[in-house]
Amino acid sequence: MAFGRKRSGSVLCPGCGQLVGVRDDRCLSCDRRNPGLFGFAGMLRFDGPAVQSALIGANAVLFLVALLLSGSRIGMGGFLGFLSPDTEVLYWLGASGAVPIFMAQKWYTVLSAGWLHGGLLHILLNMYWLWNLFPAVSREFGPARTLVIYQAAAIGGFGLSSLLGAFPIAIPGLGGAGFTVGASASVCGLLGALLYVGRRTSSAFARMIWRYVIFLAVFGLLIPGIDNAAHLGGFGGGYFVASRFGVFGAERGRHGLWALGLLAGSVLAVLVSATR
Numbered sequence: 001m002a003f004g005r006k007r008s009g010s011v012l013c014p015g016c017g018q019l020v021g022v023r024d025d026r027c028l029s030c031d032r033r034n035p036g037l038f039g040f041a042g043m044l045r046f047d048g049p050a051v052q053s054a055l056i057g058a059n060a061v062l063f064l065v066a067l068l069l070s071g072s073r074i075g076m077g078g079f080l081g082f083l084s085p086d087t088e089v090l091y092w093l094g095a096s097g098a099v100p101i102f103m104a105q106k107w108y109t110v111l112s113a114g115w116l117h118g119g120l121l122h123i124l125l126n127m128y129w130l131w132n133l134f135p136a137v138s139r140e141f142g143p144a145r146t147l148v149i150y151q152a153a154a155i156g157g158f159g160l161s162s163l164l165g166a167f168p169i170a171i172p173g174l175g176g177a178g179f180t181v182g183a184s185a186s187v188c189g190l191l192g193a194l195l196y197v198g199r200r201t202s203s204a205f206a207r208m209i210w211r212y213v214i215f216l217a218v219f220g221l222l223i224p225g226i227d228n229a230a231h232l233g234g235f236g237g238g239y240f241v242a243s244r245f246g247v248f249g250a251e252r253g254r255h256g257l258w259a260l261g262l263l264a265g266s267v268l269a270v271l272v273s274a275t276r
C-alpha cells in the first residue's frame with residue numbers, strides 16, 4: 001500500500017487496470033468515473049505479507065481486549081478453556097449465533113464474530129491455519145481479494161451457523177450455534193478458495209486440499225464444541241467468492257475498495273455491538 005495522495009502523473013484504473021491520469025474524469029478503457037479516486041487509487045494496492053500480519057495482529061489485539069475486559073472472570077478451566085474471555089464480554093464485543101442474531105437482532109455480528117476468540121488454544125489454532133493458508137490464497141488471488149474471501153466466508157459461516165442454531169435440521173454435527181466466535185469460518189473460506197483453484201488448475205492440488213478438508217471435518221466431528229456449521233458455511237462462502245473472481249482475472253483496485261469496505265463494516269459491527 002502506497003500511503004499519501006498522488007496529485008500528478010498516472011495510476012492504474014481500479015476498474016480495469018489500465019493507466020489513467022490521476023485527475024481524469026473518466027477512464028478511457030472502461031468508462032469508470034473518477035478512476036484516480038481523488039489521488040488515492042494507489043493506496044488500493046495491498047502488500048500480501050503486510051495484510052497477513054495485520055490480520056493476525058487484529059485478532060491478537062481483540063483477544064487481549066476481550067481478556068482485559070473480562071478481568072477476574074477469565075476462564076482457566078482445562079486445556080480448551082484456558083485463558084477464555086467472559087461470555088458476556090464476547091457477546092458485548094459482537095459474538096454471533098442464533099441468540100445474538102434471532103433474539104437480539106444483532107445480524108451485523110456476522111462481521112464481528114470472526115475477530116473474537118474463546119480461548120488461547122482457539123486463537124492459536126486459527127492463527128496457525130491462517131498463517132499457513134493466507135500466502136497460497138494471496139498468491140492466487142492477490143491480498144485484497146483474499147481479504148474479501150476471508151470476510152465473506154465469515155458472513156457465510158456465521159450466517160449458516162446462526163440459521164441452523166435457530167432452525168435445526170436433523171444432520172449430526174450440523175446443529176449450528178446459539179453463540180459462536182472465531183476465525184475458523186474465514187480460515188475454512190481460504191480452504192474453499194484453494195479447492196476452487198485446485199479444481200480449475202491441478203487435480204493433485206485439489207486432492208491435497210480435499211485431504212485438509214476431510215481432516216478438519218473429522219476433527220470437527222470428534223472434538224466437542226466445534227462449530228461445524230460455521231466451518232461449512234465459511235468453506236462454501238470462500239469457494240463461491242473465489243469462483244466469482246475466477247482463476248485468470250487479475251486483482252484490481254476495486255477489489256481493494258471491497259476489502260476496505262468489509263473491514264470498515266467489521267469495525268462498525270464491533271462498535272455498534274458494544275454500544276447497545
Ligand SMILES: [Zn+2]
Pocket residue numbers: 013014015016017018027028029030031032035
Ligand atoms: Zn478503467
